[in-house]
Amino acid sequence: MRxxxxxxxxxxxxxxxxxxxxxxxILVGLIGTIVFAQVQGREKFxxxxxxxxxxQERVARMRNWVRQGRMPDTQKNWMQxxxxxxxxxxxxxxxxxxxxxxxxxxxxxxxxxxxxxxLLAIVFAADVVSSEFSQGTIKLLLTRPISRSRVLGSKxxxxxxxxxxxxxxxxxxxxxxxxxxxxxxGWGVPILTGFRQTAGTFDASGVRAVPLWEDVIAVxxxxxxxxxxxxxxxxxxxxxxxxTAASMGTMFAALILGTILPRLAPTWAFQKYLFxxxxxxxxxxxxxxxxxxGMTLEFSVITLAVWALAAVALAFVVFTRRxxxx
Amino acid sequence: MPLPxxxxxxxxxxxxxxxxxxxxxxxxxxxxxxxxxxEVLAGEVFGFLGPNGAGKTTTIRMLVxxxxxxxxxxxxxxxxxxxxxxxxxxxxxxxxxxxxxxxxLTGRENLLHxxxxxxxxxxxxxxxxxxxxxxxxxxxxxxxxxxxGMRQRLGIAQAxxxxxxxxxxxxxxxxxxxxxxxEIRRLVRSLAEERGIGVFVSSHxxxxxxxxxxxxxxxxxxxxxxxxxxxxxxxxxxxxHRFTVRPAGVAISVLGPFAESGTAEAEGxxxxxxxxxxxxxxxAVRALGAxxxxxxxxxxxxSSLEEVFLEVTGGETV
Ligand SMILES: Nc1ncnc2c1ncn2[C@@H]1O[C@H](COP(=O)(O)OP(=O)(O)OP(=O)(O)O)[C@@H](O)[C@H]1O
Ligand SMILES: [Mg+2]
Numbered sequence: 001m002r003x004x005x006x007x008x009x010x011x012x013x014x015x016x017x018x019x020x021x022x023x024x025x026i027l028v029g030l031i032g033t034i035v036f037a038q039v040q041g042r043e044k045f046x047x048x049x050x051x052x053x054x055x056q057e058r059v060a061r062m063r064n065w066v067r068q069g070r071m072p073d074t075q076k077n078w079m080q081x082x083x084x085x086x087x088x089x090x091x092x093x094x095x096x097x098x099x100x101x102x103x104x105x106x107x108x109x110x111x112x113x114x115x116x117x118x119l120l121a122i123v124f125a126a127d128v129v130s131s132e133f134s135q136g137t138i139k140l141l142l143t144r145p146i147s148r149s150r151v152l153g154s155k156x157x158x159x160x161x162x163x164x165x166x167x168x169x170x171x172x173x174x175x176x177x178x179x180x181x182x183x184x185x186g187w188g189v190p191i192l193t194g195f196r197q198t199a200g201t202f203d204a205s206g207v208r209a210v211p212l213w214e215d216v217i218a219v220x221x222x223x224x225x226x227x228x229x230x231x232x233x234x235x236x237x238x239x240x241x242x243x244t245a246a247s248m249g250t251m252f253a254a255l256i257l258g259t260i261l262p263r264l265a266p267t268w269a270f271q272k273y274l275f276x277x278x279x280x281x282x283x284x285x286x287x288x289x290x291x292x293x294g295m296t297l298e299f300s301v302i303t304l305a306v307w308a309l310a311a312v313a314l315a316f317v318v319f320t321r322r323x324x325x326x
Numbered sequence: 327m328p329l330p331x332x333x334x335x336x337x338x339x340x341x342x343x344x345x346x347x348x349x350x351x352x353x354x355x356x357x358x359x360x361x362x363x364x365e366v367l368a369g370e371v372f373g374f375l376g377p378n379g380a381g382k383t384t385t386i387r388m389l390v391x392x393x394x395x396x397x398x399x400x401x402x403x404x405x406x407x408x409x410x411x412x413x414x415x416x417x418x419x420x421x422x423x424x425x426x427x428x429x430x431l432t433g434r435e436n437l438l439h440x441x442x443x444x445x446x447x448x449x450x451x452x453x454x455x456x457x458x459x460x461x462x463x464x465x466x467x468x469x470x471x472x473x474x475g476m477r478q479r480l481g482i483a484q485a486x487x488x489x490x491x492x493x494x495x496x497x498x499x500x501x502x503x504x505x506x507x508x509e510i511r512r513l514v515r516s517l518a519e520e521r522g523i524g525v526f527v528s529s530h531x532x533x534x535x536x537x538x539x540x541x542x543x544x545x546x547x548x549x550x551x552x553x554x555x556x557x558x559x560x561x562x563x564x565x566x567h568r569f570t571v572r573p574a575g576v577a578i579s580v581l582g583p584f585a586e587s588g589t590a591e592a593e594g595x596x597x598x599x600x601x602x603x604x605x606x607x608x609x610a611v612r613a614l615g616a617x618x619x620x621x622x623x624x625x626x627x628x629s630s631l632e633e634v635f636l637e638v639t640g641g642e643t644v
Contacts, residue, residue, distance in 0.1 A: 005442035005443070009443070012435070013431075013439075016431055016435070017430055135426055135428065136424065137426050137427065137428060139390075139392060139426065141443075143390040143415060143418065143420050143422070144440070144444065145415040145443075145488070147412060323387070323392065323393040323394060324392040324393065
């Protein structure tokens, strides 16, 4: 028995339930709103100032704050880091804020990988299995001459496909809207990458210039990876809880915890092993400081991979053994 | 010399398509199914009769591999379900509990969906099967617009996709009107008689089983109380005849001698209940006529499931 027709089935159900269409609509609405807001806000002061003066002012302001020192250490570290980043751009005469369609696309992936893409991944993952239970169709699905693991496998493949498509389509919509607002060109612009924070200081030793498109691909790849990890864990929740609402609620809570915990309890080191803390991968890549010091891109990628693989393995074990009494 | 046609049919050994041995299932401490055994032959309709909560659905869940029995074994066309799930299930079509299909898909999309989970030729059977369950006209409507009867028939269509040798239906008459029930019954009978499919049907309605099935097992509180051909098990001497007559007083004295118990009893103003065999009814009617009693009707209520239970359990509490 081939697996492809099963994946086809799962994709058909995703599409026909309008869930996928809803997600697309959310992406379009959201990106449209962002671009609109940006354009409205920018127009007012764009012509007034030279970007160089603007950036120099920002650097000076931040230096001043750091010198006064009335802030927590984490914030101070971040500010020093931002100062050196801006200085680096100033030295090379590159506008750190200049926007183009491609740059907007990258910015979107960065911002979306904080919460948006993960939320969308959960929307798919939460009911990929549980909806079959609540509809009662699981009884038909598991009484075909096909092993349970194959049925579940096809659902996992469809889920990863849907998440990949969402990231891809999000990127395309962002490029379209960003392009309409800021111009479609600029994929080849050299961009500085490899900023790193080591022991609280800005480290430019790994910095190199790459064409923007290379950077964008890396950022989107990381965004997809993080969203896929969320999807895999949501998949487990869907198998365990057998209820769409319950698995969505649980996963949302986990995500929100991941965004607030590093801020409210930055000194609790163990949280770097929790999956929500590790999710903003593209941000590391672009040189933002990690949520908890000592975390690196490699560390987070490996941690997420371990979580995702363990979740999928557990989902298969539970799904293939448990009695279906729905 | 070739055997006459009828003889041939009788001599052919019917294959056992489903054999369940000593099935047991517990939910915590509660035993839902206890030591249930039966066999279903090709071409017969086997009834699984029991009241609510008897363990019918739980048994069916085990038969189709949704739940694992705590003890016992299941063989479908000789294949052990626990060892060769895929091989065994390739001969089975089923509806468990209720005909749940994807409501947001059309009937055809549903059938295509389940055909994709079967060998490739299944999809080609869709038009023929849709015709068989008389659903061709509504096949391209969403299932959410279907009536319960149509859903039940779509469920059966789905079960037939794999060209099964064994069809398992859980209370197929549930919620249907008499016409719908008749239609399902006719379909089930024809599948068994024409296609030689072995059909396992659960039900809590005695009358339905009587009309539809060849053999029956009666299950109560997880145990099979009795099993055998429907005629032997359900067609026992039934309750009293009820005569609707005027005047009742005269009728009682006329009918008394006919009764097996020796007396006739008044059951309301114009009804008289008498225990008597079918053969003596015409005689009794003539006697009533001779005595000037007007007869408005005679009926014999079918024995209820409870009465059959009482009989097969020998009067133990049900
Ligand atoms: N998931 C479950 N957990 C615990 N007990 C259960 C479960 N499913 C069924 N039971 C119990 O098993 C027994 C048999 O239930 P089952 O659903 O098999 O009955 P049934 O014969 O199909 O009844 P009905 O005619 O109402 O459909 C009942 O006592 C029921 O309470
Ligand atoms: Mg039931």
